[in-house]
Amino acid sequence: xxxxxxxxxxxxxxxxxxxxxxxxxxxxxxxxxxxxxxxxxxxxxxxxxxxxxxxxxxxxxxxxxxxxxxxxxxxxxxxxxxxxxxxxxxxxxxxxxxxxxxxxxxxxxxxxxxxxxxxxxxxxxxxxxxxxxxxxxxxxxxxxxxxxxxxxxxxxxxxxxxxxxxxxxxxxxxxxxxxxxxxxxxxxxxxxxxxxxxxxxxxxxxxxxxxxxxxxxxxxxxxxxxxxxxxxxxxxxxxxxxxxxxxxxxxxxxxxxxxxxxxxxxxxxxxxxxxxxxxxxxxxxxxxxxxxxxxxxxxxxxxxxxxxxxxxxxxxxxxxxxxxxxxxxxxxxxxxxxxxxxxxxxxxxxxxxxxxxxxxxxxxxxxxxxxxxxxxxxxxxxxxxxxxxxxxxxxxxxxxxxxxxxxxxxxxxxxxxxxxxxxxxxxxxxxxxxxxxxxxxxxxxxxxxxxxxxx
Amino acid sequence: xxxxxxxxxxxxxxxxxxxxxxxxxxxxxxxxxxxxxxxxxxxxxxxxxxxxxxxxxxxxxxxxxxxxxxxxxxxxxxxxxxxxxxxxxxxxxxxxxxxxxxxxxxxxxxxxxxxxxxxxxxxxxxxxxxxxxxxxxxxxxxxxxxxxxxxxxxxxxxxxxxxxx
Numbered sequence: 001x002x003x004x005x006x007x008x009x010x011x012x013x014x015x016x017x018x019x020x021x022x023x024x025x026x027x028x029x030x031x032x033x034x035x036x037x038x039x040x041x042x043x044x045x046x047x048x049x050x051x052x053x054x055x056x057x058x059x060x061x062x063x064x065x066x067x068x069x070x071x072x073x074x075x076x077x078x079x080x081x082x083x084x085x086x087x088x089x090x091x092x093x094x095x096x097x098x099x100x101x102x103x104x105x106x107x108x109x110x111x112x113x114x115x116x117x118x119x120x121x122x123x124x125x126x127x128x129x130x131x132x133x134x135x136x137x138x139x140x141x142x143x144x145x146x147x148x149x150x151x152x153x154x155x156x157x158x159x160x161x162x163x164x165x166x167x168x169x170x171x172x173x174x175x176x177x178x179x180x181x182x183x184x185x186x187x188x189x190x191x192x193x194x195x196x197x198x199x200x201x202x203x204x205x206x207x208x209x210x211x212x213x214x215x216x217x218x219x220x221x222x223x224x225x226x227x228x229x230x231x232x233x234x235x236x237x238x239x240x241x242x243x244x245x246x247x248x249x250x251x252x253x254x255x256x257x258x259x260x261x262x263x264x265x266x267x268x269x270x271x272x273x274x275x276x277x278x279x280x281x282x283x284x285x286x287x288x289x290x291x292x293x294x295x296x297x298x299x300x301x302x303x304x305x306x307x308x309x310x311x312x313x314x315x316x317x318x319x320x321x322x323x324x325x326x327x328x329x330x331x332x333x334x335x336x337x338x339x340x341x342x343x344x345x346x347x348x349x350x351x352x353x354x355x356x357x358x359x360x361x362x363x364x365x366x367x368x369x370x371x372x373x374x375x376x377x378x379x380x381x382x383x384x385x386x387x388x389x390x391x392x393x394x395x396x397x398x399x400x401x402x403x404x405x406x407x408x409x410x411x412x413x414x415x416x417x418x419x420x421x422x423x424x425x426x427x428x429x430x431x432x433x434x435x436x437x438x439x440x441x442x443x444x445x446x447x448x449x450x451x452x453x454x455x
Numbered sequence: 456x457x458x459x460x461x462x463x464x465x466x467x468x469x470x471x472x473x474x475x476x477x478x479x480x481x482x483x484x485x486x487x488x489x490x491x492x493x494x495x496x497x498x499x500x501x502x503x504x505x506x507x508x509x510x511x512x513x514x515x516x517x518x519x520x521x522x523x524x525x526x527x528x529x530x531x532x533x534x535x536x537x538x539x540x541x542x543x544x545x546x547x548x549x550x551x552x553x554x555x556x557x558x559x560x561x562x563x564x565x566x567x568x569x570x571x572x573x574x575x576x577x578x579x580x581x582x583x584x585x586x587x588x589x590x591x592x593x594x595x596x597x598x599x600x601x602x603x604x605x606x607x608x609x610x611x612x613x614x615x616x617x618x619x620x
Contacts, residue, residue: 034610035610035611050550050607050609051550051609051610051611051612052549052550052609052610053548053549053550053610054548054549054610059549060549060610063582065582065583065585066549066550066551066582066583068583069550069551069552069582069583070550070607073550073552073607074607095583
């Protein structure tokens with residue numbers, strides 16, 4: 001049964017994106033808002049909005065019972081969780097099921113098992129997906145040396161109970177591994193009362209690559225290619241591209257096959273993303289985790305495939321099978337997305353909430369903006385600072401960068417600080433043009449150069 | 456969007472008008488269209504509309520953080536003729552089902568004309584079988600019930616009007 005009325009349990013640009021996708025499929029929409037979002041773009045576009053509670057997310061967007069109560073009371077037969085908030089909490093699909101509402105996402109059991117790092121690694125191993133080479137327990141310094149020799153240097157020795165960098169040592173050779181064992185073990189006992197250590201290969205320069213997946217819940221899974229999200233600051237993605245231009249074709253095919261095999265092994269339903277670390281020096285990739293939801297950066301995959309992933313999510317939640325076979329997925333050109341945040345990059349990325357007094361976004365061929373903002377719109381201080389995603393598409397990576405450069409130059413926003421200027425600096429950098437970047441590049445190179453100039 | 460009309464458009468229009476008014480900082484707004492008339496005012500000295508015509512009280516009536524009766528203006532418009540200027544509007548703290556009585560078949564916590572002390576429980580809001588009591592912020596006399604028993608109410612929706620002691 002195709003969905004008739006959809007409850008949108010999110011805010012910001014993704015709420016608006018979901019409402020538009022539903023309207024294209026003639027599905028009615030009810031948008032949940034907090035008191036701070038009564039006047040949001042999604043609330044205005046939707047057929048109806050309901051105020052869940054006060055601005056604090058814990059008493060509105062993050063309360064699963066409140067959300068499902070509202071969905072049921074407004075007669076919705078489907079619920080889209082967006083990303084963030086409750087999107088990967090198994091309780092949400094459980095409550096939906098108990099109330100006869102179709103959840104736009106995977107089964108709760110799948111969310112739970114993929115959310116558990118150990119279970120997810122076991123599932124990946126069973127599906128033949130490469131993991132970072134490592135060893136689960138090391139008993140002595142001699143043990144550490146022998147295992148490290150097998151794994152290959154450098155290695156990372158970590159406390160099993162660890163966190164925050166304590167009980168963590170990087171070793172570059174056998175002597176380092178033996179000495180590192182003693183130090184990490186002592187630190188781990190002191191910090192956590194548990195000296196158990198494990199070891200894995202340390203990847204000094206890696207790219208973050210991920211595969212966009214869509215499953216029908218009955219074992220059929222297709223992919224929409226990979227994305228490269230290596231421009232990050234403190235593990236937060238700033239720029240995403242599709243495809244990963246730095247990956248050779250034979251590895252790309254293996255990457256896609258691994259991701260599909262993992263999702264198919266759990267009869268994955270709806271949209272998901274398998275994330276990998278791409279070791280640049282060794283030209284190998286390792287599984288990190290699966291995100292069991294639509295992701296912020298899904299538009300770059302839509303741009304190279306010409307396929308609307310959110311509409312497909314809604315069709316699958318309504319009981320339909322996949323609307324494409326793998327051989328009908330055609331990827332072409334190159335797409336790049338910039339996450340535009342209301343942040344002051346000169347003040348350590350301090351959030352800059354407030355009212356937008358001027359808003360003039362770029363337009364043109366191959367330019368897409370996913371944003372809930374407009375002139376006069378208010379950015380409340382309670383939620384994340386993303387105000388939009390600027391996406392460009394062109395035949396080649398070079399042409400896409402040129403198009404992005406022009407689009408960013410045209411993007412005028414006043415009243416708040418934004419990261420538009422930083423994005424212009426990033427894409428103008430010779431390392432970005434030459435695609436010589438990795439996940440620590442922004443912090444180690446570009447932001448370091450910036451500070452050098454300021455000092 | 457053709458399916459847009461399926462959801463109360465006049466109510467939406469009224470809600471938008473009240474929100475825009477609240478944000479604009481305009482002191483008084485008087486709208487007349489056919490036999491519909493609406494007076495919004497931020498000034499408690501503004502005279503009410505004459506006769507028994509529907510009048511929506513502006514933000515002055517609500518001491519809570521919610522500036523305007525946004526969620527169910529239709530109910531407000533019907534009931535408000537009985538709400539004197541300066542009445543306190545008690546609002547829902549979150550979305551849920553509004554119950555006037557502690558259990559089915561029991562007497563309502565409070566009726567129109569009834570007196571409540573500060574802190575008295577005056578209704579329940581239910582979310583997924585979890586019932587939370589709503590308490591009167593001030594002592595006074597209930598002069599109007601602004602939401603329907605058993606209906607969904609949204610956060611900030613007016614539930615009762617009360618004339619403080």
